[in-house]
Amino acid sequence: xxxxxxxxxxxxxxxxxxxxxxxxxxxxxxxxxxxxxxxxxxxxxxxxxxxxxxxxxxxxxxxxxxxxxxxxxxxxxxxxxxxxxxxxxxxxxxxxxxxxxxxxxxxxxxxxxxxxxxxxxxxxxxxxxxxxxxxxxxxxxxxxxxxxxxxxxxxxxxxxxxxxxxxxxxxxxxxxxxxxxxxxxxxxxxxxxxxxxxxxxxxxxxxxxxxxxxxxxxxxxxxxxxxxxxxxxxxxxxxxxxxxxxxxxxxxxxxxxxxxxxxxxxxxxxxxxxxxxxxxxxxxxxxxxxxxxxxxxxxxxxxxxxxxxxxxxxxxxxxxxxxxxxxxxxxxxxxxxxxxxxxxxxxxxxxxxxxxxxxxxxxxxxxxxxxxxxxxxxxxxxxxxxxxxxxxxxxxx
Numbered sequence: 001x002x003x004x005x006x007x008x009x010x011x012x013x014x015x016x017x018x019x020x021x022x023x024x025x026x027x028x029x030x031x032x033x034x035x036x037x038x039x040x041x042x043x044x045x046x047x048x049x050x051x052x053x054x055x056x057x058x059x060x061x062x063x064x065x066x067x068x069x070x071x072x073x074x075x076x077x078x079x080x081x082x083x084x085x086x087x088x089x090x091x092x093x094x095x096x097x098x099x100x101x102x103x104x105x106x107x108x109x110x111x112x113x114x115x116x117x118x119x120x121x122x123x124x125x126x127x128x129x130x131x132x133x134x135x136x137x138x139x140x141x142x143x144x145x146x147x148x149x150x151x152x153x154x155x156x157x158x159x160x161x162x163x164x165x166x167x168x169x170x171x172x173x174x175x176x177x178x179x180x181x182x183x184x185x186x187x188x189x190x191x192x193x194x195x196x197x198x199x200x201x202x203x204x205x206x207x208x209x210x211x212x213x214x215x216x217x218x219x220x221x222x223x224x225x226x227x228x229x230x231x232x233x234x235x236x237x238x239x240x241x242x243x244x245x246x247x248x249x250x251x252x253x254x255x256x257x258x259x260x261x262x263x264x265x266x267x268x269x270x271x272x273x274x275x276x277x278x279x280x281x282x283x284x285x286x287x288x289x290x291x292x293x294x295x296x297x298x299x300x301x302x303x304x305x306x307x308x309x310x311x312x313x314x315x316x317x318x319x320x321x322x323x324x325x326x327x328x329x330x331x332x333x334x335x336x337x338x339x340x341x342x343x344x345x346x347x348x349x350x351x352x353x354x355x356x357x358x359x360x361x362x363x364x365x366x367x368x369x370x371x372x373x374x375x376x377x378x379x380x381x382x383x384x385x386x387x388x389x390x391x392x393x394x395x396x397x
Contacts, residue, residue, distance in 0.1 A: 028053055030065075030103040033393040034095035036386055043240055043265045044394055045078075046089040046105070051396050054089075059107060065091040066104045073103075074118045076240040090240045092266065095392065105396075121238035122264050123177045129187050131161065134232050135170075135179045136242055136271070138264050140370060141363060142170035142179065142200075143271060145211075145246065151228040165226045165248065166211030166291070171319065171365040172200035200368070203314050209342040210289030212321040213361030215260075215275055217252050218287040218349055226251035226258060240266050255280030269370065270324065270362035270384050277355055285331070285349045288359060290321050292335075292344040298374070299346055301333045307381045308333060308346050311374045317366045320377030323348060324384045325359040360384060 034040050048054040054063075065073045077086040095101050124136035132147030146162040153161025170193070172178050178200065182193040193202050208225075210216060216225040226248040235243035243263040250257050261274045277286065290310050292299070297312025306327035311320045323346075331349045338344045350357055364371045364380060371377050 028105045029397050030105055031100055031395045031397070032093050032095050032103070033100040033395075034097065035390055035393070037097050038383060039094070039096050040387065040392065041092060041094045041267055042387070042392060043090050044093045044392060046091075046394075046396070048087060048089070053396065060086045060089065062107045063089055064106050065089075066106065068102060072116050074116050074239055076236070076238070078236045078241065078243070080235060080243070082235065092240060093392065118239055120175050120266070121177060122240065122242040122266055123179055123238055124234060124242045124244050124264070125179065125237075126232055127179075127183055130183055133183075134229065134244070134246065135183075136244065136262065136264055137170070137172070137177060137179055138242070138266050138268065139175040140172075140267070140269050140368070141264075141271070142172050143264075144168045144170060146228045147232070148228055148230050163227060164206050164208060164211070164214075165228055166206040166209050166214040166289075167361060168202070168206045168211055169204040169319070169321070169363050170200065170202045171204070171314075171368065173365070173368040174199045200365070204319070205293060205342075206291070207342040209291035209293075210345055212290050212363060213271075213273060213323055213359070214289055215258065216287045216289060217254065217256070217283060218285040218347055223287065223289065223343070223345070223347065224252045226256070229260075235261075254283050256283060268362070268384075269364050269380060270360040273359050273361060275352070275357045275359075277352060277357070283352075286352055286357065288323055288325070288348040288350065290323060290346040291342065292337075292346065295337065295344050299335045300378070301335060301346065303327060303330055303333055305382070305385050306330060307385050308348055309378065309381055310346060311377060318374070319363055319365050320371065320374060320380075321361075321363045322377070322381045323359055323361050324381060324388060325350065325357075326388065329353060329357065360388065 032044060060077055065075050073091045076090040078088050080087045120139050122138045127133040127135055131150040133144050135144040145167055146164055150162040154163040186192040195201055216223040229246040230249050231247040233245050241263055246260045248258040256277055256279045259276045262271060264271045297310050300309040304327060306325045309322045329350045331351055333348045336345055336347050364377055
């Protein structure tokens with residue numbers, strides 16, 4: 001069928017009309033207030049259900065954020081419940097101390113093509129080439145933990161497995177992603193990532209300890225812990241935030257079922273954990289831990305502020321580890337000393353609320369250049385505690 005010129009013009013007009021309907025221009029001002037006495041560079045979340053101007057939008061992919069100078073920022077859409085519909089839009093805001101800044105969110109038909117990108121990102125993945133590790137990182141830190149096959153190998157008497165639900169720390173000193181590279185090179189040259197080739201390395205020992213941030217149940221001077229995670233799933237992955245979940249098989253005589261939802265934002269030393277737990281009977285003392293290794297470091301327990309720190313020598317440098325938690329949910333904390341390997345630990349006994357416990361684990365390595373002393377690490381921990389207690393105030397008009 002041959003269309004006449006008038007017919008073509010008419011069809012074009014219909015396309016433009018529908019395009020305008022689905023891509024109606026939106027321009028809203030976002031005011032972000034920082035009530036603290038230091039500058040904050042943090043992710044801001046626009047939860048669509050909380051704002052009428054976005055709740056009925058069908059074109060979330062076309063949203064852009066501009067700063068006061070008109071620069072377009074890197075953004076990320078997150079579908080938290082994996083139902084195929086974005087729940088929130090993330091962007092990174094810089095807000096001076098005791099100040100507020102204004103950003104603009106816009107939607108146009110060309111927004112998708114204009115979305116800026118950045119090579120520095122957050123990242124996480126299941127790692128089958130190293131049995132079944134799960135690893136995650138951002139521009140400052142990297143972590144890993146261990147899966148069911150590594151557990152099976154150990155329980156079968158093999159020496160190439162790992163039996164631990166503790167959290168391992170990878171010391172990196174470059175902002176770009178290293179997980180894929182280190183694992184790839186480790187396949188070719190076993191033990192590669194245990195040697196610093198200029199980007200950092202993994203000298204941190206977890207063993208049967210909690211590493212930094214592993215969970216357990218403290219009872220009668222003993223810590224009962226789960227085995228390795230049994231399932232993993234990624235909720236979101238970069239560029240600004242990575243989110244995933246780890247499931248653990250029922251553990252202890254209390255039949256604890258635990259799922260950890262873990263997230264890591266760009267630009268922070270702290271990974272957020274939310275442990276969702278249920279059990280066949282009441283759990284007496286749900287506990288978080290930080291290993292003291294050979295007890296050569298310095299511990300600091302601040303129950304009033306919910307800050308728990310360990311500063312220790314590792315090889316020819318120092319590493320600061322820490323847990324930050326809402327002090328209202330902490331029942332007690334102790335610096336537990338033991339003659340049994342891997343059992344000397346900072347232990348934080350907490351009371352989950354509504355079967356959930358939220359806490360932040362983090363670290364910093366002196367050679368990363370991010371800190372220069374234990375005082376710097378203490379300052380980062382203090383800031384993280386204040387950030388948790390005083391979130392940025394976001395207003396959209």
